[in-house]
Amino acid sequence: MPPSSNLLAPVASISRAQREVRNGHRGAAILLTGLPAAGKSTLAQALHAELFERGLQSVVLDGDSLRTGLNRDLGFTDADRLENIRRASELAALLVENGHIVILAMIAPLAQLREIFAQRLGEDYREVWCSASLAVCEHRDPKGHYGRARRGELPGFTGVSAPYEAPAQAALVLDTGGQSVEACLDRLLTWLGECSVLPKA
Template sequence: MSSGTENIVWHEAAVKKDSRRKKNGHGSFILWFTGLSASGKSSVANKLAHSLFESGKQAVVLDGDNIRHGLNSDLGFIEGDRKENIRRIGEVSKLFIESGQIVITAFISPYRGDRGLVRELVEPDEFIEVHVKCSLEECEKRDPKGLYRKARRNEITNFTGISAPYEEPLNPEIVLDTEKDSIGLCVEKILKELKQKRLI
């Protein structure tokens, strides 16, 4: 059976990515935050977005929980659904890059292969993997949503770090140690790296 894609033709945008970047005065790329639940991904991502906004940069945060309230509300947490969740976010992030924005994603995204597929969707310098590193023990102590407690009681299945795997990045562009460093220090580290790469 035909999927119908042979009848779909890509329509080129009138305003190109490079023109948007030039007007904005900064690059457009993905900062892909990955780490365990409660590692601090959303906290750092939003603090970073605020800092970029205050300095006149166009940035948007795509947060795992928020996306599952809307775009990906039809997906669960089995491996196949997790893969589709990340695939969709990758495609959405690519659209934001084309619009000249800095995309900050905060997703557990536990599988290296899935993160690698998103990296392949965009240009080599448009994907920056940020490992938000925090031990499972510390994440369980924080447990702001009570999810680890539920997972330990088997009330939540396929929970990353407990009943489902987390594959740490092998060669991330940035590593943030949120167990030792403050949110502010983590943001400073990212900004320094982006300036060194001349992306902002």
């Protein structure tokens, strides 16, 4: 059901610009996309911890956490995957508007799904590809999901029975399959400074 035409968005008592001045940085949304076990969540938490140490306002929206809470009513059909991303993009937009750096750790396997983030978040959106080969991710398999998918217990599992479309024009590509978390984090932090998400050191 479409939203009622009688709804009006409330006028914020504190503007985004005011929050960004107080925070000392702009609001932004950074999508870490990649295959399952590519290192997205690990890198997201490492970035979050570093930003916290710098006194910056950030929040992690992890795909697994969203699916056990806000999106627990969704499955893995095409329609449910789309709705999963739509909800995440709306939540990210609210947080960005409040001056946060939003770190999205989500597979977002298809280009059309990532485009939802791009359209909703506009110039606040940054797309980072955590590039790790299927062989590396399957070898890691920290949750045992690849093994279950190979046995046919997890239908529609990305990388095995469902496709992952690698970003054609990611703003940043990180070799999470071959480099350490620390090396990837250093490159990510440098890049975030270069694109003016983070304040100058």
